[in-house]
Structures are given as structure tokens and as C-alpha cells.
Amino acid sequence: MDEPDSCNCTDIDRIWLLIIPAVGFKDYCFKRSLWVFHFGGASCNNCDIEILDCLTPRHDLERFGILLVGSIRHADVLLVNGVINRHDKERLLEIYRQAPRPILVVAVGACGCTGGMFTESYTFEGPVDKLIPVDAYIPGCPPKPEAIIAGIIKLVNKNGKEEMKKGAIEINPVIGQTRGPDINIIREKFGSGILEVAVKNERRIVISIDSALLPEIAEHLYRTENYRFIIASALHTKRGFEIHYHFSKDTAGLILNLHVILDNNKPEIESLSNIFNASNWIEREMHELFGINFLNHPNQEKLISEGNWAEGIYPMKKTFTDTDE
């Protein structure tokens, strides 16, 4: 007669075990049901598309209870991507103010995390964390859907009981810590080739170098310092052909630019595509648009303008006169 009674008791106990630790229960429900509100700043749309990719059949974030909602009042996560310019700033602050607490903020993409290549723009109002407290950074230009999912999972695991009470999680201040040693090592190693080091802010450095030393420094960054090559951008100014090679150290949230200036009349530089293949097509495109000759490049044939431009005419190459002064 006793046996059924005791069985019932243990069953009831188990049910209570689920309910009693109320804080844990709340926390768990919150983690399992994150509704995302997507704030797109002045974005180039690539991050937006990657975010949408997360919700498509291939990745399906609804598995984890993550939904995209239309109203900030329903949101648990504010996902910010794109550059925050003067117009966006007011709106982002207003949206953040209207969000019901607890709200988590995730900065997506190079622009959201650091400002990316727009840091020096006169409309730039600072990376997201300058305006509102950010809980997770997902760097990349754009980050892959896998990276976004990994970031959100890390955010969910980080979000403990203590943080729930505060409403927002403090930012983890690892960013910018590794800045000093990096530059010093580069300075020691390539002393003569470094023309100028400009520290724009705590996570963005522009190093102007001698173009002859580019392959060595890039290889050092890539192989020894574990930097990742993001992209390169070129510009034709009166000083000559300027190329910015953007490198990122994702673990430190640091973006490092190698800046070279090539001669106006004979723009030539060693190709980086033998170190990492990521620069292959961007160099090919620069060759096509600017006429910069990349030495030892595997294939410099025209990529997009085939048949539209005559040989030797480069659309982005400018002709400067003295009156431009």
C-alpha cells in the first residue's frame, strides 16, 4: 500500500523541482524565446541579407525559438547593422529607449562593430557601442550566417541570472587590449618600411607602408599575428593610387589597414593572392578599373567590363590638372 503513495510523492516533487527555482525558469524561458528586432543603419545591405539567410530553410533560427518581429515592443534582441550616421543616431537611440527591458543589443558586421571603412566619414556618429551598450559583437563584412548563429548562441549562454537583473549585460572589455604589442612588433620588424602609424580609435589603426614591403608585412599579419584579410579598396588621388588593405583580428575586434601609395605614372605592386586567395578577384578588379599592375598575379584578365571598355582605358583612373588644386 505504501508503494503507490511514495511514487506519487516523488512525481509531485519532480514537478516542483521544475517550478520552484523561479529565477532559473524565467532565465530559461527568456533564452529559449529570443525575438529579434532588426535595425538597419546606413548599411550596404549585405549584412541584412545574411541576417535574412539565418531565417531561411538552410539555417532556420526558429529551431532555437528566434523570431523576427516587426515592433520593438515585442523584441528581446535589438540587432544593429550598418554604419550609424547622424540620421540613424537619433532613430537608434529612440528605438533603444522604446524597447521593453531586458533588451540585448547585438552589433552585426564590421560597420556595426567598429564603423568599418566609414570610420573617417564626416557623417559617422560612432560605432553602435558608443551610443548604446552592446552585448555581443559579430564581426565580418558581412558575417556568415554561421557566425551570426554562433554569436547569438554565445549571447544566450552569457546571459546569466545576475545580468537579467541589471537589464543589460556589461560590455566585455577585451577589445583594444592587444593593440600596443601588435604595432610595436611590426615597428621593430619592419622599421624602415613603416612611414606613418595613425591610431584612429581604440580598434582601428591605419599603417602607411612602403609598397615594396607589403607582401612581407601582409604575410606577417596573416601567418604570425592571425589577422584575417577582409578586403582591399583603391582610390586615385593627386598623391597617386592609394590602396587600403583591410585586415581584421576578430578575437580582439581590431581592424588594421595597410595603406600604400603607388606612383601615378607606373602603378605596380606585388600581388597578395599568392599568400591568401581572398585578394585574387579584388586585385583583378582594381587592375580592371584603375590599371594598377599586380606583379605575379595569377590572372589579371577583365572581370566585369569585358567588351565595354577599350584596352588601356580605365574607368576609375582620373586625369588631374593644376586647376584641381
Next chain:
Amino acid sequence: MNLAGTLFYFLVFPGLLFVAVAGAFLSWFDRKITARVQFRVGPPFLQPYFDFFKLLLVKETILPKHGSPMLFLLTPVFAVFGATLAGVFILLPLLNIEAGFKGDVLVIFYLLTIPSFSYITGALASGNPLAAVGGSREMKLILGYELTFLLVIAGIVMKSGQQIDLVEIIANQKDGTPFIGSISGILLFIAAIFCIQGKLALVPFDMPEAESEITEGIFIEYSGVPYALIRLTKYIMLFILPAFMVALFMGGFSFDGIHILWSVLKILAVVLLITLIRNTNPRIKIRQAIRFFAIWMNLIAVIALILIAFGY
């Protein structure tokens, strides 16, 4: 009947607790089917409960600055009560617990509109212009589908030999064939399914809460506890409306042996139909929706009524 029994009916079985749990299950079913239709994996089984408890326990409630905070907070409560009351009146006869009363079909018909009216009132009380747009759309949508729904119920009443209580309607079908087994029954069922689609505000009739267009419309200002109650109302409606359909068209439930399985499958089949309609259609404009109900669905219902009068 004593007060404790009434409260038990209202709060536990077949009232609030039961319809909420069953509705949350159907909400998961709906989302899972949607995911499978789109070749996705879909949410876990307990997802509706996570959503509800997160909104109820964790999130902050924000009151509108311009508007009427009291009405804004009260209307979700009205919605839950109306939906639960309708659920009790539907389920008591349906589950063979109690017989109900004379004319309860009409009472259920009125109770089923309370959630929609509460949403409208809450939306207008929030003072948000997009919510006002959503509220006006919901109002027009009600004007569209209510006449059709009334015609459907009139058809059912005619079919069951002028009986206006649910228990008689169910008994009538148990003796003969279910009403869906005749031509007029099929026509009425088609009209009723679209009415339900409108009542649940699911695609193609989700224009009151079109999230990509007026950002959740009538629910735009709701957060925290009131929004949890709205979600709860949605779960409840997703259970009791298909249950009402089963009672009206498919001969109700029965609970001896294998028939329990059939009863559950009937509900799931209706929800599956609703889900498939919502996954294979785009959102239409409010003008198109009113036209759809006012002309085509009413036409179907009237044809069905004529067929019933001639005995089909």
C-alpha cells in the same frame, strides 16, 4: 450548480487551463507544419510555453503615453475572458460534460467576437497611428466575415431540424451522417473555414497585424504581460474555433476506445487545413477581403441554404 463547480469549469477544465494548454499545443503544431512546408526544422515542442512565460515573467510592460492606459491594459483581459467563456460553452457539450442551454450556439457566436472587439479597443486606446490603422482594418474584416459566419450557423440550424443548442446539433449528427457529408455541408464548411481564417487573423486575412507593412498593427504597442495575454487568447482561439467546427460539421467528439484518436485527428485536420491555407496564400488588401466575404462567401452560404431547403 454550485460556485466551486462553475469556477472549476471556467478556470481548469474545460476552461482556461485546458484550452490554453491545448491551444499552445496547436500553436506549436501550426508553426511546425509551417516550418515543414517551408523545408525548415521548426520550433521545439515547448516553444509556445517559452514565448508565453517569457512575456509574462521577464519582459517589461510599457504603457502608452498618449492614450488610455487603463483601457489598454484591460482589453487583453477581456479578450482572454471572452475566448475562455466561448471555449467553455463550446467544450461542455462537445466533451459530454454538461448539456449547455437552449440557444447556446448564438451565445457562442457573440462570445467569439469579443477577442476581436477587445483587440480593436486596445489598439485605439494605445494612441498609436499604426495601431489605429490595424484597428480599422480589423473592424472592416469583422463586418466582412460575421454575416457569412451567421449564415453558416443558420445553415447548420436548418440542417439539424431547427435546433439552436449545440448538444442537439451534435446528437443530430451522431444519429445520421455528419453534416460535412452532404453537398450543402461541404459548401458551408468552405465558407466557415475562411471565416475562421479571418477570426484568427491568419494569412490571407492578416491585414490587421501585417508585420511587414504596419508592424504588427493592432498589437504594436503591447509588451510584457498584456502581450502575453494576447498570445494566450490567440492560443485559445486556435483551439476553440476548430473545436467549434468539429462540433458543427464533423459530429463532435466521442470517447470510447479508438474514437479518442479520431477526435484528436479531427481537430488536427481542421488546424492543418487552416495552416495550409495560410502557407499557400499571400496577404490580400482589406477591400479584397470584404469583397471576398460579402460576395463570394455569402453566395456560397446562400446556395447552401437553398440546397438545405430542398433537402440536399
